Amino acid sequence: MTVTVATLGFPRIGARRELKTALEHYWNGQGSAADLLSAAASLRKAAWERQRALGVDAIPSNDFSFYDHVLDTSAMVGAIPPRFEFSGNRVDLDTYFAMARGRSAETGGNDAGAACSHGGEIETEAGTGVNTGTVAEEMTKWFDTNYHYLVPELEEEQVFRLTSTKCVEEFLEAKALGIITRPVLLGPVTFLLLSKAQGKPFDTLTLLPRLLPIYVDVLRRLAAAGADWVQMDEPALVLDLSETARAAFAPAYAALTQAAPTLRLMLATYFGALEENLPIALSLPVHGLHVDLVRAPAQLADVLAGARADLTLSLGVLDGRNIWRADLNALLAQLAPLAASGRALVLAPSCSLLHVPLDLERETDLDAEIKSWLAFAVQKISELRVLADALNIGPTNVAAGATKNNATGLSEWGPEGVTDGWREHMRAAFEASARAVATRRTSPRIHAQAVQQRAASVTGKMVQRSSPFPERRVQQKAALGLPLFPTTTIGSFPQTADVRKARAAHAKGTLSTEAYQRFLRNEIASAVAWQHEVELDVLVHGEFERNDMVQYFGEQLSGFAFTKHAWVQSYGSRSVRPPIIFGDVARPAPMTVAWWAYAQSLTKRPMKGMLTGPVTLLNWSFVRDDQPRSATCLHLALAVRDEVLDLEKAGAEIIQIDEAALREGLPLRRAERQRYLDWAVSCFQIAASGVADRTQIHTHMCYSEFNDILEAIAAMDADVISIETARSRMELLDAFAKFDYPAEIGPGVYDIHSPRVPETASMTRLLKEAQLYLKAEHIWVNPDCGLKTRTWADVKPSIRNMVAAAREMREAMRKAN
Numbered sequence: 104m105t106v107t108v109a110t111l112g113f114p115r116i117g118a119r120r121e122l123k124t125a126l127e128h129y130w131n132g133q134g135s136a137a138d139l140l141s142a143a144a145s146l147r148k149a150a151w152e153r154q155r156a157l158g159v160d161a162i163p164s165n166d167f168s169f170y171d172h173v174l175d176t177s178a179m180v181g182a183i184p185p186r187f188e189f190s191g192n193r194v195d196l197d198t199y200f201a202m203a204r205g206r207s208a209e210t211g212g213n214d215a216g217a218a219c220s221h222g223g224e225i226e227t228e229a230g231t232g233v234n235t236g237t238v239a240e241e242m243t244k245w246f247d248t249n250y251h252y253l254v255p256e257l258e259e260e261q262v263f264r265l266t267s268t269k270c271v272e273e274f275l276e277a278k279a280l281g282i283i284t285r286p287v288l289l290g291p292v293t294f295l296l297l298s299k300a301q302g303k304p305f306d307t308l309t310l311l312p313r314l315l316p317i318y319v320d321v322l323r324r325l326a327a328a329g330a331d332w333v334q335m336d337e338p339a340l341v342l343d344l345s346e347t348a349r350a351a352f353a354p355a356y357a358a359l360t361q362a363a364p365t366l367r368l369m370l371a372t373y374f375g376a377l378e379e380n381l382p383i384a385l386s387l388p389v390h391g392l393h394v395d396l397v398r399a400p401a402q403l404a405d406v407l408a409g410a411r412a413d414l415t416l417s418l419g420v421l422d423g424r425n426i427w428r429a430d431l432n433a434l435l436a437q438l439a440p441l442a443a444s445g446r447a448l449v450l451a452p453s454c455s456l457l458h459v460p461l462d463l464e465r466e467t468d469l470d471a472e473i474k475s476w477l478a479f480a481v482q483k484i485s486e487l488r489v490l491a492d493a494l495n496i497g498p499t500n501v502a503a504g505a506t507k508n509n510a511t512g513l514s515e516w517g518p519e520g521v522t523d524g525w526r527e528h529m530r531a532a533f534e535a536s537a538r539a540v541a542t543r544r545t546s547p548r549i550h551a552q553a554v555q556q557r558a559a560s561v562t563g564k565m566v567q568r569s570s571p572f573p574e575r576r577v578q579q580k581a582a583l584g585l586p587l588f589p590t591t592t593i594g595s596f597p598q599t600a601d602v603r604k605a606r607a608a609h610a611k612g613t614l615s616t617e618a619y620q621r622f623l624r625n626e627i628a629s630a631v632a633w634q635h636e637v638e639l640d641v642l643v644h645g646e647f648e649r650n651d652m653v654q655y656f657g658e659q660l661s662g663f664a665f666t667k668h669a670w671v672q673s674y675g676s677r678s679v680r681p682p683i684i685f686g687d688v689a690r691p692a693p694m695t696v697a698w699w700a701y702a703q704s705l706t707k708r709p710m711k712g713m714l715t716g717p718v719t720l721l722n723w724s725f726v727r728d729d730q731p732r733s734a735t736c737l738h739l740a741l742a743v744r745d746e747v748l749d750l751e752k753a754g755a756e757i758i759q760i761d762e763a764a765l766r767e768g769l770p771l772r773r774a775e776r777q778r779y780l781d782w783a784v785s786c787f788q789i790a791a792s793g794v795a796d797r798t799q800i801h802t803h804m805c806y807s808e809f810n811d812i813l814e815a816i817a818a819m820d821a822d823v824i825s826i827e828t829a830r831s832r833m834e835l836l837d838a839f840a841k842f843d844y845p846a847e848i849g850p851g852v853y854d855i856h857s858p859r860v861p862e863t864a865s866m867t868r869l870l871k872e873a874q875l876y877l878k879a880e881h882i883w884v885n886p887d888c889g890l891k892t893r894t895w896a897d898v899k900p901s902i903r904n905m906v907a908a909a910r911e912m913r914e915a916m917r918k919a920n
C-alpha cells in the first residue's frame with residue numbers, strides 16, 4: 104500500500120506577515136474589507152500551491168483563519184454571545200473581530216490599537232457596570248503553546264445554528280484551483296471542553312446533543328462539495344479527562360461518521376500520548392487516526408496492537424513544535440517494517456505546522472552549519488516526502504538499506520524507471536540528515552565543556568537565598584525606605600512606531616550604532632523624567648532596546664541562534680520570532696547592565712533591573728532536543744544568575760526576573776507536573792539567589808491560573824511577585840491568602856490589554872479588596888503586565904490614576920491608625 108504525506112495545518116500569516124499587515128490596515132481603516140479578503144485569498148492560494156509543489160497528498164483547508172481557528176468554530180456553530188448583538192445568518196467581519204478584540208462604544212469597531220494579549224481591547228469597566236463598549240471573548244493559551252485562542256462562551260440553554268460556512272467556501276476555493284483538500288475542523292468534544300459556561304456553572308459537554316446537528320450539517324455540505332476526507336481535531340484526547348468527557352466521544356463520532364456515507368474522518372490527536380484514552384480513540388468508527396509520535400513515540404506499539412486492520416494510521420513523525428531536521432535514516436528504519444505490513448499509512452508532522460516558521464531558506468544570514476541542522480515548515484514537508492518516497496520504492500530494499508543505517512545504500516534502491524536526478528535528490532536528503540545527526544553530536548558550536556562543568560558543579564547553596572524571607576525583608580525595608588503601597592510598573596513602556604523604526608534602521612545599517620544608542624538613551628531619559636513627575640516609587644528604564652523579552656536575550660547569549668523572518672503567530676496579528684537554543688548556553692558579557700546603569704544615573708529612586716527568567720527563556724524559544732529541557736534550563740539559569748550578580752554589583756537594589764511562561768510549560772498531564780515544577784523552580788532560584796539579603800528580587804507572572812501551582816510559586820522564594828488580577832482579583836487573592844503566601848504581592852490593579860484609562864476609584868476599590876486578603880504592608884501597586892503594546896496617550900493618565908490610588912490608600916491607613 105502506498106505511503107502518503109499529509110499536513111494537519113500550515114502557517115497562515117504569510118512569508119512576509121502579509122496577514123498582519125492586511126489585518127492592521129483593515130482595523131485602522133487604511134484598508135477595505137475587500138482588500139482584507141483578497142489578501143487572505145492570496146495567502147490561502149500560496150499555502151495550497153506550495154504544499155502541492157512539495158508533494159503533500161492530503162493538503163488541509165480551513166486551517167487559515169483571520170484571527171483564530173477556535174473563534175472560527177464558534178462562528179461556525181453560532182456560539183456568538185448576546186452582547187455582540189448578532190442576529191444575521193452568516194457571521195460578518197465586524198462581529199467576528201468584535202468577538203476577538205472588543206468593540207468600542209464610540210467607533211463601533213475597527214479599533215486602531217492592535218495590541219493586546221487577551222484580544223479584548225475594549226471593555227466594560229470592572230465592577231462598575233459602566234458600558235464603555237463590548238468586551239471581547241477571553242483569550243488563553245492553546246494547550247502548552249504560545250498560541251492563544253478565544254475562549255468560546257456557551258449558555259446552558261445555548262442554541263447552536265450554522266452561521267459560517269467558511270470551511271465549505273475554502274474547500275471550494277481550493278477545488279477551483281484544482282486542489283482537493285482535506286478540510287480541518289476542531290472536533291465537537293474538544294470545542295466544548297475548551298468552552299466556558301456563561302451564567303450559572305454547568306458542564307459544557309451537556310450541550311453535545313445540540314451541537315452535533317451543526318457538525319452533521321457541515322460534514323454533509325463538505326461531502327456535497329466533493330470532500331472525501333475531513334480532519335477532525337480532538338487534541339483533548341491527550342489530556343486527563345473526566346468520565347463524562349471520555350464518554351462523549353462515542354456518541355459524537357457515531358453521529359459524525361453517519362453524516363455522509365462517502366466521507367472519511369481522520370481523527371487527529373496531538374501534543375501528547377493518548378494513554379488511557381487510546382481505547383476510546385480506537386473504538387470510534389472513524390476511518391483514520393493521527394497520533395503524535397514525537398511527544399509520545401512509545402504509543403506506537405499500543406496503537407498498532409489495538410487498531411482495526413482497516414484503520415488508516417497517520418503517524419506524526421516530524422516535530423511540528425520544533426525546528427530540528429529529522430533523523431531520516433532512523434525514521435526509515437523504524438517505518439520500513441510498518442510500511443511492509445500492508446496497513447494504510449500516512450506520514451505527517453506531529454501537529455499543525457502553525458507552531459513553526461515557514462521557510463528556512465529565507466534565513467540567509469544564519470550560520471551555515473547551524474542552518475544545516477534546521478527544518479521549518481517547508482523543509483519538514485520535504486522530509487516527509489522523501490521518507491514516503493523511500494518507503495514506497497520497495498519494502499525489501501528499503502528495509503535492507505535502512506538497517507545499514509547509511510544513506511548511500513539508497514543509490515542501489517531506485518527501482519526501474521526512476522531518474523538519476525530523483526536518485527540523487529533522495530541520496531542527498533538522507534546524507535544531509537545523517538550529517539546533521541553526526542555533527543550535532545560533536546560540533547564544538549554545541550558542546551562547551553566549561554558550561555557543562557559549571558552545570559555539573561551546581562551546589563545546594565546556589566539554589567537558596569542566604570536567609571529566609573522575613574530576615575531579608577527587614578534588610579530590604581531598611582535599604583529601600585519605600586512607603587506603604589509602593590507603586591511600580593512591570594517593565595516595558597510603549598514600543599512606539601518610532602522605537603521600532605529606529606531599531607529597524609539600525610539593523611539595516613541606515614542608523615549608526617551610536618545614533619541608535621543615543622536615541623534609546625533619550626527614550627530612557629524621558630521615561631525616567633516622566634516617572635519622576637508622576638512620583639512612581641520604583642522606576643523602570645522602559646525596555647526600549649528590546650525587540651522582545653526573549654529574543655533580546657537570545658541575541659546576546661552563546662548557544663542561541665536567532666532569525667530574521669522566522670515569525671510564528673502568537674495571537675491575531677501578533678507574532679514572535681522564538682530564538683533557537685542549539686547548544687550549551689553561556690553569557691559572554693553583561694546584557695542589560697549598561698542600560699540599567701544609565702537609567703539609574705538619572706534618579707535617586709530605585710531603578711529595577713529587568714530580566715527574563717530562565718524558564719520563560721526556555722519556554723518561548725525553540726529548544727535543542729538532544730538533551731532534557733531541564734538541562735538546558737539549568738544553563739539558562741546560570742547565565743541569568745551571572746546577569747543578576749552583575750546588576751547587583753553595579754548597584755541595583757531591586758531586580759525583577761520575569762517568569763511569564765512558567766505556567767505555560769506545565770505538562771498537560773497531571774502526573775508529569777511535579778517533576779517539571781521541581782526543576783523549573785530550582786532554575787529560577789539558581790538565577791535569583793546569588794544576591795545578598797538586602798537585594799530585593801521581584802518576579803512577574805501575567806496570568807491568573809495559579810491555584811494548582813501556588814506551592815511552586817511560593818517555593819520560588821521571590822521577595823515580591825506581581826501577578827495579573829484585574830479580571831479575576833477575588834478568587835486569586837483568596838487562593839494566595841488561604842495558602843498563606845509568605846512574601847509581598849503586587850496584584851495588577853488594571854488590565855493593560857485595554858486602551859481605556861482606569862479610574863482612580865476602580866483601583867482603590869481593588870486595593871481595598873486586596874487588603875481583605877493580604878496584609879497592607881505586603882501589597883504593591885502595579886498594572887497587570889508590561890505596557891509595550893499600549894500608547895503613551897493611555898499609559899500616562901492610567902499610571903497617574905494608579906499613583907493617586909496608592910496615595911489614597913496610604914491616607915486611609917493614616918486616618919485609621
Ligand SMILES: Nc1nc2c(c(=O)[nH]1)N[C@@H](CNc1ccc(C(=O)N[C@@H](CCC(=O)N[C@@H](CCC(=O)N[C@@H](CCC(=O)O)C(=O)O)C(=O)O)C(=O)O)cc1)CN2
Binds near residue numbers: 651723892
Ligand atoms: N515571546 C513572547 N511571547 C509572548 C509575549 C511576549 O511578549 N513575548 N507576551 C504574551 C502575548 N504575546 C505577544 C506576542 C507578540 C507581541 C508583539 O507585540 N509582537 C510584535 C513583534 C515584536 C517584535 O519582535 N518586534 C521587533 C520587530 C518589529 C518589526 O515588525 N519590524 C519590522 C520593521 C518595522 C518598521 O520598519 O517600522 C520588520 O522587521 O519587518 C522589534 O521591535 O524590533 C508584532 O507581532 O508586531 C505581543 C504579545 C505571551 N507570549
Ligand SMILES: [Zn+2]
Binds near residue numbers: 593763805887888889
Ligand atoms: Zn506580563
